[in-house]
Amino acid sequence: MTGRIFNIKKLIPGYPVPIALLITFRIFFGSLMFLSILRFWWRGWVTSLYIEPKFHFTYTGFEWVHPPGYWGVHLLFLLVALAAFFITVGFLYRIASIVFFAGFTYIELIDVTTYLNHYYFVSLIAFILIWLPANRNYSLDVLLWPDKTKHFVPASSVGIIRFQLALVYIFAGLAKLNADWLLHAQPMRIWLPAKTHLPIIGIYMYETWVAYLFSWFGAAYDLLIVFFLLNKKTRPWAYCLVVIFHVATAIFFPAIGMFPYVMIICSLIFFSARFHEKLLSFFPFYRSRKEILQTTGYTYRFRYGKVLLVGMGIYIFLQVLIPLRFLLYPGNLFWNEEGYRFSWRVMLMEKSGSTYFTVKDKIHQQSFEVNNAEFLTPLQEKMMSTQPDMILKYAHFLAREYKNRGVQNPEVYGEIYVALNGGRSQLFVDSSINLAAEPLTWKHYEWILPYKK
Amino acid sequence: MKKRSLIIALTVGIVVFYACKKSTSGPEPSPTPGAFDKVAMLTDYADKIIIPGYSTMQQKILALQVASDAFLAAPSTATQAAVKTAYTDVHLQYVRIAAFQFGPAETNLLDVFANFSGGLDYSFTTAGQLTGFSIDSSTIENNISSGTYDLTLMSRSSLYSQGFPAINYLFFGPNAIAKFNSNTANRVKYAKAIIARLKSLVDTVANGWTTYRSEFISNTKTNAGSPIGNLVNQFAYQIDLLKGPRIGWPFGKQSNGSLFVSKTEAYFAGISTALAIENLSALKNTFTGGGSGKGMSDYLVALNKAALNTDVLAQFDVALAKLRLVPDPLSSSLTSHSAEVDQAYKEIQKLLTLLKTDVASATAVQITFVDNDGD
Structure with missing residues (x-):
C-alpha cells in the first residue's frame, strides 16, 4: 500500500x-x-x-x-x-x-x-x-x-527536512481544531470583513459562510497537504495548491511577511530527486551525475553516522513533544498562552489588550502610574499587553526602574484588559497581586484570571 | 485508503456541521453582517466632517487675525478680550479636528506645530522640563529680542514657542499688555509671525484635502496608515492624550500626585477643561459620523457589534458628564476639584480600554503606529 x-x-x-x-x-x-x-x-x-x-x-x-x-x-x-x-x-x-x-x-x-x-x-x-x-x-x-x-x-538528510516541514503543517492544522476556529469561524469572521477592498472577492468578505469556508479549508489544508505532497500521484496538484494557498494568504494578510514564500520554497523538498535534477x-x-565519470566517493556518508542518528532521534522526539507541552497547563490556552510559542500556532487568534500599571512603595504611600510609552515601543506594548510572561518581565523591569528612581521596595500592580477572538475585553490578571514579587516560572501563573466566555 | 476515508470524514463533518447549524439556528441572532459601504463611510467623513472642519478652522483663524491685529495696534483689556474670544473659538475648533492627524495634517505636522502635546513617550518628572502642554517663555522672549527665529525647527523649544502655547503666552500671559510697551516692534512682529504661521499651516492642510480626498475615500484597507486604521488609531490616541498630557499627567498620576499646573493645555487662557470636553464630544460625534448612519459606530453595528457600540457611546457620555463637573481653569481645579478630576480620569481610562481593545479588535485594526510582520 x-x-x-x-x-x-x-x-x-x-x-x-x-x-x-x-x-x-x-x-x-x-x-x-x-x-x-x-x-x-x-x-x-x-x-x-x-x-x-x-x-x-x-x-x-x-x-x-x-x-x-x-x-x-x-x-x-x-x-x-x-x-x-x-x-x-x-x-x-x-x-x-x-x-x-x-x-x-x-x-x-x-x-x-x-x-x-x-x-x-x-x-x-x-x-x-x-x-x-x-x-x-x-x-x-x-x-x-x-x-x-x-x-x-543518505536518505535521512532529506527526510529530516521533510519531517520538519510536515511537523509545521500538521501541528498548524491540529492547532486549528478548536471550537473558536471551527464552530465560530473566529478569528476569520473578524479579519475577513476588513478585506473588502480586495478585487472581485472583496464583496464576499462580509459573508459569514466565507469565514467558515476559510476556516475549514485552512484547517483541512494544514492537516492533509503533507500527505498529498508525499504521494507521487497527487504531488503536482498538491504543490499547485501550496502555491495558491500561500499566495492567497500573502494577499489576504500582507502582514505575515515572508512566511508564505518560506513555505512555498521549502515544500519543494517533497518532490522527487528526478524533479530536482531536472530543475537544476x-x-x-x-x-548531471551522468555527465561526470566518477567511481569513488559516490555517496556521502556521515562521519559519526550512529551518533548523528541518535541525535536526530532526540531532535525528532523533542520537536514532537515541544508543541504538546501546552497539555501540561490548565485553563484556556489562547487566554493563558502557556506553552503557546514554538508550537506552530499561526494566525490563530485575534487578541488585544490595554495595560495600566501602577507602582507603589511598600507602605502604599506613594503611587505612580506607569506611562508604558516611556519604556516600550508601540509594538512591544502591544505584544506585552496580551502575553502573561511578557507582562511579568515588564513588571520586574518596572520594579527595578522605579527602585532606581528612589521608590522603596516598589510593588507593581497591573490593571489589564484583554479581548480574545471578538469577545469583549475582560480583566486579564489579578490586579491585587504585586507582580514584582511573582517569580518567572514554567509553572502555571495563578495570577492570570480565568477566561470567561 | 486512509486518505480517502479522511476526505470522506471531513466532507461528512462539514455537511453534518452545516445541517446542525441550520436546525439549531445558533445563539447569535444575525450571523451575516450587512454589506457595509466603507467608501460611503469615508466619503461622509471627508465631506461632512473633516473638510468642513478645516474650512471652519480657516474662517476662525481669519477672525483671530483681525482681532489680534486690532490688539497689536492698540493693546488694551478690551482688544485683549476680543482676542481671547477669537482665540478660544480657534482652539475649540482645533480640538474638534485634532483627531484627523493623517494625510495632509500628518505630512505638514500640523498638530506638532500648532498644539504640541509633548508626545506620549515623555515622563513628567520635574516641572522645568519641556513636556506635555508646556510653554517655553524663555525661548519666546529670546526670539523676540533677537528678532531672528526659524519656526520650522523641530526642536522642543521651537515647538513650545509657537502655535497655541505662544499665543497663550503673548496675548494672555503675565503682564501681556504691558510687555507690548517695550521692544514693541519685535514683539508685534513675533506675534504676527506666530498667527501667520498657524494660518499658513491650516491653509496648507485644508488645501491638501482637495487632492487627498480621493485617496482617502477610496482606500478601504484597515492596515497601518490606511484611513480606517488611522481613524481607529486616532480615537485611541486622542483618548490617550486626554488621559495623559491633557488631564492625568498635570494631575500627577505619573508623579505620585505632584501637580504640574502650568502644563495644562492653554494654561494662560485657562480653557483646558473646555478644550477637553470639546475634544471628547467631537470625538463622539466623529465616532457616530455625526449621526449620518455611515459612521464608525454604524460599521460596528454592521459587524454584529451593536452591544459594544452601545457601551462605547454610553461610556463617551459618562466620561463627558464627569468632565463637565470639573470647572475651568483646570490648573486650579486640579487641587480644588481633585475628586471630580479623578472620577473623570477613571471614566476616560474605561473609554480608552473600549476603543483601544474592543473596538480595535472588532474592526481588525492594530493599535500600533508601525508596520511589522506578524503571524
Whole structure:
C-alpha cells in the first residue's frame, strides 16, 4: 500500500538518494534568507526593533542576549546576510551555515516581541543545514575542492527536512481544531470583513459562510497537504495548491511577511530527486551525475553516522513533544498562552489588550502610574499587553526602574484588559497581586484570571 | 485508503456541521453582517466632517487675525478680550479636528506645530522640563529680542514657542499688555509671525484635502496608515492624550500626585477643561459620523457589534458628564476639584480600554503606529 506512494527503502536512514534535492534546497533557502535579511533592513526594522527600544523582553535562560549596539546590530545583520549568500553559492558552507544559524538565532533571541513561528522555523532549518552535506555538489566548495564532490546522500538528510516541514503543517492544522476556529469561524469572521477592498472577492468578505469556508479549508489544508505532497500521484496538484494557498494568504494578510514564500520554497523538498535534477539542469554550469565519470566517493556518508542518528532521534522526539507541552497547563490556552510559542500556532487568534500599571512603595504611600510609552515601543506594548510572561518581565523591569528612581521596595500592580477572538475585553490578571514579587516560572501563573466566555 | 476515508470524514463533518447549524439556528441572532459601504463611510467623513472642519478652522483663524491685529495696534483689556474670544473659538475648533492627524495634517505636522502635546513617550518628572502642554517663555522672549527665529525647527523649544502655547503666552500671559510697551516692534512682529504661521499651516492642510480626498475615500484597507486604521488609531490616541498630557499627567498620576499646573493645555487662557470636553464630544460625534448612519459606530453595528457600540457611546457620555463637573481653569481645579478630576480620569481610562481593545479588535485594526510582520 505505502509502496505505491513512495519507496519504502527511503525510510532507511542510510539509503542513498541523489544529492540534487539538497542542492536546490540549499540554493532556494539561502537566497530567500538573503533577500529576507535585505528586506528587513530596507524596511528600517533593524533600527526600530533592535536599536530604538530601551528595554528588551528576553527569553528565559537567554537573558545574556543583548543587541550589540548600533554598529554591532548592523554588523550582525551584514554577517548573517553574507552567511546566507555563502550558503546559496555553497562557499565555506559548513562555517557559513553555523554563522547563519548562530547569527539569526541570536537576533531572534534579543526580544520576545519579534517572535514569529517562521523565524523559529528558519532557525530550525538553519540548524539542520549545519549537519547536511548540501555543499557537496554544484557549489563553490566542490569547485575549489573537487574531490569533495558527492552524488548521493543518505536518505535521512532529506527526510529530516521533510519531517520538519510536515511537523509545521500538521501541528498548524491540529492547532486549528478548536471550537473558536471551527464552530465560530473566529478569528476569520473578524479579519475577513476588513478585506473588502480586495478585487472581485472583496464583496464576499462580509459573508459569514466565507469565514467558515476559510476556516475549514485552512484547517483541512494544514492537516492533509503533507500527505498529498508525499504521494507521487497527487504531488503536482498538491504543490499547485501550496502555491495558491500561500499566495492567497500573502494577499489576504500582507502582514505575515515572508512566511508564505518560506513555505512555498521549502515544500519543494517533497518532490522527487528526478524533479530536482531536472530543475537544476536549467541552472548555469550544472552537470548531471551522468555527465561526470566518477567511481569513488559516490555517496556521502556521515562521519559519526550512529551518533548523528541518535541525535536526530532526540531532535525528532523533542520537536514532537515541544508543541504538546501546552497539555501540561490548565485553563484556556489562547487566554493563558502557556506553552503557546514554538508550537506552530499561526494566525490563530485575534487578541488585544490595554495595560495600566501602577507602582507603589511598600507602605502604599506613594503611587505612580506607569506611562508604558516611556519604556516600550508601540509594538512591544502591544505584544506585552496580551502575553502573561511578557507582562511579568515588564513588571520586574518596572520594579527595578522605579527602585532606581528612589521608590522603596516598589510593588507593581497591573490593571489589564484583554479581548480574545471578538469577545469583549475582560480583566486579564489579578490586579491585587504585586507582580514584582511573582517569580518567572514554567509553572502555571495563578495570577492570570480565568477566561470567561 | 486512509486518505480517502479522511476526505470522506471531513466532507461528512462539514455537511453534518452545516445541517446542525441550520436546525439549531445558533445563539447569535444575525450571523451575516450587512454589506457595509466603507467608501460611503469615508466619503461622509471627508465631506461632512473633516473638510468642513478645516474650512471652519480657516474662517476662525481669519477672525483671530483681525482681532489680534486690532490688539497689536492698540493693546488694551478690551482688544485683549476680543482676542481671547477669537482665540478660544480657534482652539475649540482645533480640538474638534485634532483627531484627523493623517494625510495632509500628518505630512505638514500640523498638530506638532500648532498644539504640541509633548508626545506620549515623555515622563513628567520635574516641572522645568519641556513636556506635555508646556510653554517655553524663555525661548519666546529670546526670539523676540533677537528678532531672528526659524519656526520650522523641530526642536522642543521651537515647538513650545509657537502655535497655541505662544499665543497663550503673548496675548494672555503675565503682564501681556504691558510687555507690548517695550521692544514693541519685535514683539508685534513675533506675534504676527506666530498667527501667520498657524494660518499658513491650516491653509496648507485644508488645501491638501482637495487632492487627498480621493485617496482617502477610496482606500478601504484597515492596515497601518490606511484611513480606517488611522481613524481607529486616532480615537485611541486622542483618548490617550486626554488621559495623559491633557488631564492625568498635570494631575500627577505619573508623579505620585505632584501637580504640574502650568502644563495644562492653554494654561494662560485657562480653557483646558473646555478644550477637553470639546475634544471628547467631537470625538463622539466623529465616532457616530455625526449621526449620518455611515459612521464608525454604524460599521460596528454592521459587524454584529451593536452591544459594544452601545457601551462605547454610553461610556463617551459618562466620561463627558464627569468632565463637565470639573470647572475651568483646570490648573486650579486640579487641587480644588481633585475628586471630580479623578472620577473623570477613571471614566476616560474605561473609554480608552473600549476603543483601544474592543473596538480595535472588532474592526481588525492594530493599535500600533508601525508596520511589522506578524503571524
